Amino acid sequence: MASEKPILYSYFRSSCSWRVRTALALKGISYDQVPVNLIKDGGQQFSDEFKALNPMQQVPALKIDGIILSQSLAIINYLEETRPNPRLLPQDPKKRAQVRMIADHIVSGIQPLQNLSVLKQMGEKKMEWAQNCITSGFQALEQILQQTAGRYCVGDEVSMADLCLVPQVANAERFKVDMAPYPTITRINKALLELEAFKISHPSRQPDTPAELRA
Amino acid sequence: MASEKPILYSYFRSSCSWRVRTALALKGISYDQVPVNLIKDGGQQFSDEFKALNPMQQVPALKIDGIILSQSLAIINYLEETRPNPRLLPQDPKKRAQVRMIADHIVSGIQPLQNLSVLKQMGEKKMEWAQNCITSGFQALEQILQQTAGRYCVGDEVSMADLCLVPQVANAERFKVDMAPYPTITRINKALLELEAFKISHPSRQPDTPAELRA
Known part of the structure; x- marks a missing residue:
């Protein structure tokens, strides 16, 4: 399960999603993207289906290593700790x-x-x-x-x-x-x-x- | 300079200040506290004196190891990295x-x-x-x-x-x-x-x- 390709739930215009997309790109992590439209249907992040995935009802969420993470900086910190190269935090x-x-x-x-x-x-x-x-x-x-x-x-x-x-x-x-x-x-x-x-x-x-x- | 006692600029009711005070207490770091009243004088955090110290014009700010840090989680992460015991992040x-x-x-x-x-x-x-x-x-x-x-x-x-x-x-x-x-x-x-x-x-x-x- 841990070796499955990560799935990023995101919205093209969400700035928090953009942060995570860039981290994934810099670290060379290949992933699939599932769009969650924050405007359509009164906000698809509020659907029962998405809420079951991420109770915070926000994008981005990242399915990786068998878990689902949310909060952009928490996701980026996890990527930094599990895939340290290239690093996104200085050593000092x-x-x-x-x-x-x-x-x-x-x-x-x-x-x-x-x-x-x-x-x-x-x-x-x-x-x-x-x-x-x-x-x-x-x-x-x-x-x-x-x-x-x-x-x-x-x-x-x-x-x-x-x-x-x-x-x-x-x-x-x-x-x-x-x-x-x-x-x-x-x-x-x-x-x-x-x-x-x-x-x-x-x-x-x-x-x-x-x-x-x-x- | 690095061995001077840390100074915490804080406000009693600020929830972000409270986070840092607890981290300092848990890690047994002794410090001096300088109150910054967010209500009085239109907000003392907006004074030129405090702005020179912390351009973000917010509490908490922590003077420690010869530098001034702001943003509660950035401060707590710094404390965690430089004073790791007891830890505030699990190992896994x-x-x-x-x-x-x-x-x-x-x-x-x-x-x-x-x-x-x-x-x-x-x-x-x-x-x-x-x-x-x-x-x-x-x-x-x-x-x-x-x-x-x-x-x-x-x-x-x-x-x-x-x-x-x-x-x-x-x-x-x-x-x-x-x-x-x-x-x-x-x-x-x-x-x-x-x-x-x-x-x-x-x-x-x-x-x-x-x-x-x-x-």
């Missing part, structure tokens, strides 16, 4: 902490505030709210990256932090956030998007990407 | 993944949705919104814990997941969430609150706890 504990600070800042401090469930509540203020959350998160992030970044978020090796950065910048662009005040974020995002792993995991190139959004 | 990768799934579910999936900045936006719907977020998060958590729990969240050893559970249950109680549908959460929370590390890190026993809330 202080640098590892920097990577985790940046990843957690995005994953807990920015993304949840601009996700679908919150935006629905905001009604007309939706766009303004999302912009404010991302702006205030990016102001902090820009300052932190000025201290930690090399070519990528922390030094010159791609890390867990980078997997979180790229989808969050894509969200910022969807919400028309002015990126001019964030030259470091912009530079790193551009460098990352040149890498094959980020290209093939991009929302424009997934099995469930609608035709009009395909790259 | 699958069990580690369960711990991380539960911790991330609370830290990214529940807590940010009911924090101060979101609640301010909700106006009159504040209480209802917080209850809904916690209820839907706890429904999933209860199901997951039924599969993973022993005496604590994952098996019989206290883990990172437990550090996140207790403050979230305290938040649920503040928001008057009916806990009857969550017997497993309730049982584990009760068992954890009997441990000395959770008692001394409790919001009712911090240097900045107001007299009327002191235990």
